[in-house]
Amino acid sequence: MPDFNMLSDLPRGTLEGGISLLNKYAWNISIQDRGEKWLVFGGHKLLFSATSKAEVDSFLYGMSLVVSLLPPKVSQALEEFVRESTS
Numbered sequence: 001m002p003d004f005n006m007l008s009d010l011p012r013g014t015l016e017g018g019i020s021l022l023n024k025y026a027w028n029i030s031i032q033d034r035g036e037k038w039l040v041f042g043g044h045k046l047l048f049s050a051t052s053k054a055e056v057d058s059f060l061y062g063m064s065l066v067v068s069l070l071p072p073k074v075s076q077a078l079e080e081f082v083r084e085s086t087s
Contacts, residue, residue: 002054004061009068015057018064025067026082069076 002016005067011017028043038056040048048059070078 002058006065010064015061021067022064026086
């Protein structure tokens, strides 16, 4: 498994916390294990496919880490935008 050196920067210090953070911004992330393929969806749209769970974890770690490091003002503005856009 890859080393996620900044995992503690994600909510709850876990990848699941990072996925929760992404979903806070209406990504609607879901993961499916299809045997030989792992699929990551954002809602109904396929975002990423891989042959191993470690690759999926790395992809989601990168996405959630970027969002977790947004400056507070940007994070608040994005959250407000998402709330207005989805209501």
